[in-house]
Amino acid sequence: MDLNQLECLLQQLTEAKDQIIKTANYCSAYPGSAQQIASMIENEFTQTRKDKKRIYLFLIHQIILDESQLRRQDNPFLKAFGGKLKKLLGDFCIVDDIKDLESAYTMIKRWERDLIFHPQFIQKLRSILQPKYDQLKQQQETFNALNQTDASANKQIEQSHKIYKHLQQLADIDSKTLEFNCNYDKFDEKTTSNQDLQNLIQEGEQCREQLIQSIIHLQQYYIEMAVQGENLQSEFYQGMQKKIDYYKEKKKEW
Structure with a gap:
C-alpha cells in the first residue's frame, strides 16, 4: 500500500459518491493494512471540521459494506473500525445539522439489517447519538414553532390591513352615497340642466360600482x-402526525 497515495485520497475526499467508492476500493484492496488504514481515517476524521466529518463516516460505511460483500473470513476492517466506532461517533456528535445524525442513523440501520455488527453493539452506537439527536430535534421544533409564530403574526398584520382597507372603502362609499342622496334631494326636473342630470347619473353609477367591488x-x-383556516388545521395535523411517526420509529429502534 502506498501511504502517500492513501493520504492524498483522504485529504481530497469529498461527498461525491464516485470518490468515496474509489477511496473505499483502494482501502479494501489492502486488508493486511486494515489497522493502519483505520487509524489514518480516524486521524482525518478527528482533525477535519465538523461539517466534513460525515464524509469520512460515509467512507467507513462504504469500506464496511465492501468487506461484507467480499465475505472475508477474518473481517479485518470490521475489527479495525469496530474498535473505533464508539469514539468516532462520540466525536461526530459535535455536528450542528440534524441531517448529519440522520445519515449516521441510516448507516447503523443498514449495519443492523445486514447483521454486520452484534445487536448490542448496534444499540450502543445508537445510544451514543441519541442525546445529540434529541437536542437537535428539540432545537428544530423550537425554530419551526418560532417561524410559525412569526408567520401567524405576519398573517394577522396582513389581515388587519385588509380589514382596514375594507372599512375605508365602506366609509368612502357611505360618504359618496350621502353626497349622492343630497344631490338627488336637490334634483328638480324643471331647473336641472342635462349636464347636471348626466353628472348625477354618473355619480350614482360610481357609487353602485364601488359597492359591487367592495362586496367582491x-x-x-x-x-x-x-x-x-383549513391550511392551519392541515399543518397542525401534519405536525402531530410527524411527531407520532418519529416516536413510533424511535420505539422500534429501542
Missing part, C-alpha cells in the same frame, strides 16, 4: 380566511 373584495377576503 369582502367575499374574497372571507374565502381567503377560510382557506387559511
Whole structure:
C-alpha cells in the first residue's frame, strides 16, 4: 500500500459518491493494512471540521459494506473500525445539522439489517447519538414553532390591513352615497340642466360600482380566511402526525 497515495485520497475526499467508492476500493484492496488504514481515517476524521466529518463516516460505511460483500473470513476492517466506532461517533456528535445524525442513523440501520455488527453493539452506537439527536430535534421544533409564530403574526398584520382597507372603502362609499342622496334631494326636473342630470347619473353609477367591488373584495377576503383556516388545521395535523411517526420509529429502534 502506498501511504502517500492513501493520504492524498483522504485529504481530497469529498461527498461525491464516485470518490468515496474509489477511496473505499483502494482501502479494501489492502486488508493486511486494515489497522493502519483505520487509524489514518480516524486521524482525518478527528482533525477535519465538523461539517466534513460525515464524509469520512460515509467512507467507513462504504469500506464496511465492501468487506461484507467480499465475505472475508477474518473481517479485518470490521475489527479495525469496530474498535473505533464508539469514539468516532462520540466525536461526530459535535455536528450542528440534524441531517448529519440522520445519515449516521441510516448507516447503523443498514449495519443492523445486514447483521454486520452484534445487536448490542448496534444499540450502543445508537445510544451514543441519541442525546445529540434529541437536542437537535428539540432545537428544530423550537425554530419551526418560532417561524410559525412569526408567520401567524405576519398573517394577522396582513389581515388587519385588509380589514382596514375594507372599512375605508365602506366609509368612502357611505360618504359618496350621502353626497349622492343630497344631490338627488336637490334634483328638480324643471331647473336641472342635462349636464347636471348626466353628472348625477354618473355619480350614482360610481357609487353602485364601488359597492359591487367592495362586496367582491369582502367575499374574497372571507374565502381567503377560510382557506387559511383549513391550511392551519392541515399543518397542525401534519405536525402531530410527524411527531407520532418519529416516536413510533424511535420505539422500534429501542
